[in-house]
Amino acid sequence: MKLVTGMSDRLPLAGVLRLGRPSDIWFKPALSVVAAVAPPNLALLVLGRLDLAMYTMAGSLCALYAHSRPYAARARVLAWVALGMLGGLATALVTASLTGSAVVLVTVGAVLAAAQKALCDATRVGPPGNVVLTFISSAALFAPQTPDRIPGHLALAAAAAAWAWLVGMAPGLPRPHGPERRAASGALNATAAYVETAGAGDKAEGGPGDTARAHATAAVQAARHALLSTRRPTETRAALERLVVRAEVALASPADADPALLRAWARQVRGNRPVPEVDDLTGLTGTGTEPASPHAPLWHRLRPLAPLAVRTALGCALAGYASLALGIGRPYWALVTAASLYQANLTLTWGRGVQRVVGNLLGVLLFAALVPLAHTGDVALVLCCLALNFGAEALIARNYWLGSVCVTPMALLITEFAGFQEPGRLITERVVDTVVGALVGLVAAVAVPDRRRQRVVRTERTGPRTLAATGRSQGPRPDRRTGETTEGVRP
Incomplete structure (x- = not known):
């Protein structure tokens, strides 16, 4: 009985699906992703080449990052995200052109997912973190590819990423601060x-x-x-x-x-009103919010993340292999599900798993409702995807599961840019891959614990009491709904 009670305390269901308050800038990432995705997709629609939309979408989704950062910092982060996206995409395309072995493709996808997770955590890139990058590279691994087409596909992704960079920086013209x-x-x-x-x-x-x-x-x-x-x-x-x-x-x-x-x-x-002028009281503070020391070199920040990288690689690989064993045609969905779970500790990872499964199951129902409209023509398909992009970014700050309700049908519709498919098979494969990815991902989280990060989280949970006693900041804490640290708190 004590064991059951302890597990229920550590892996709660209550509160995991509770909606939070929307971000005060929820509309900015929502509008930005639409502005980044729409022109490339509409251009491909006019040219009759929607089958290439996967590559432009890869670049366009860079617009999801760094919305809370000042523009000088945002320019750097968006550039690095674009380079990381292109690096993962290039690796996936080259691998796909060299082998058709699904086992090899899953293995490469798992290694890429681990590298993306470790790098995003070490550099503190902020939400949406590694998930978008892993989705892009994993999907590219299972798309038909030949070496002669790789430069053109990468050029499309790079052009869309450059446009996404401009979209992300554009608000700085009227409001530079x-x-x-x-x-x-x-x-x-x-x-x-x-x-x-x-x-x-x-x-x-x-x-x-x-x-x-x-x-x-x-x-x-x-x-x-x-x-x-x-x-x-x-x-x-x-x-x-x-x-x-x-x-x-x-x-x-x-x-x-x-x-x-x-x-x-x-x-x-x-x-843009004038900032109120007040007396300079620098030096009189005592709250412990002084600037943090400069970052350590990247290698030093990556070393403590080794258990997380191993867990991500193991979970993604096993999820992909399990999907293959079940005969699913798109094992990268299970791989991405596993990659999306891993948070600071097992409790947060469990919560993300519940959110992912609930959001995806509701999302396939929304897909089933949208399919008749999307299948009326390519214009309707593109417009549905744009609407779902907006909805995902508008809702995901309330809770991860709510955003996933829009992300899931969007991902399913993207697979139809190359041609309409049978909805029942897509829904079945997505549901199976979601459940498999979540279960196997949680098993990997238990099998490869990260005791250092668990100690950090336990310390952070005492933050409010420590603040009350000492008045000193304990640093950024992970959001209980998402497991992500608030982007603006990070240096």
Whole structure:
């Protein structure tokens, strides 16, 4: 009985599917991916070559990344994501052109998935992390390929990635400091909420005041890192830094702070209005939100991730092999499912598995409803995919399973760009691969534990109590719904 109770505590179902609040910029990635995907796909539609859409989609999906980062940092991240995408795609295309062995293809896909997971975690690229890159490379492994067509396919992906880079950077023209302003506004609003809670006399451990302080500290740290990542000093950045210092001071001494003033500053910071001028109080902070030390070399950041890479490779390979043994024609779906599960610990990995299975099962039902419309013609097919792209990015911040409801039919419809297929077979294969990938992925997570990361997560769970006792930040914590660390908190 104790064993069952312990397992239910570690692998809960309650709360895994609970919806959170939408991101305040939920519409930005949703609109960006539509703007990145639509022109290449419509151009291929006009040319009668929708069969090439898989390669342009590979580049277009780079637009999903780095929306919370200041534009100088965003330019670098998007460029590296595009290079990583092209590297994985090139490896997959060359492999597919050299062998038709499904076992070899699954093995290469598993190794690529492990490398992508480790690199994305080590570089802290942020959501959607390795999943999109693994989806691209795994699908390319099982597409018919010949060596003479590889340069053209890579050129299409590179052109679409360049367009996605421009789409991601375009909002910087009218609002060059938009991300930093949002981060500073979030820090001021979160600090005001904590000041109001502290003023109400909430001293209970783990209560609303404890939680509000943890949220405020994380928001202030996110603003600090956002301002640091701009690198180029400007008057606007200096003014925003002074406001963030004010938030730090209020966090350290809530009794002396005015929440109404903090909220007024937060409103003024948004948009392109002049940033409020306040006194420079640098040096008077005590909240522990000082900038983190520079990153260690990439090799040093990769070494602790070795167990995660092994687990990802093992889980993806076994999931793909199991799918092959069951006679499924697209084992990369099982491989991608396994790759999407791995989070900071077993509890979060279990939660992601539940979210993935629920979202995919609901997603195939949505696909079944959309198929009659999508099969009316290529124009309807492209428009359905664009709508699902928007829906996926608009909803996934609420909970991973909700976004997966749109991602699943989108992935199924993409397979039909080369020609309409029998819906029943697609649905059956997707359901089987989802269940197989989730089960085998969880087995691999249990078989190859990452004790170092588990210790880190256990420490992070005490963050609110530590904050209440010491006033010092414990750094970014993983989101309980997704297992991802908030992108803006990362340097």
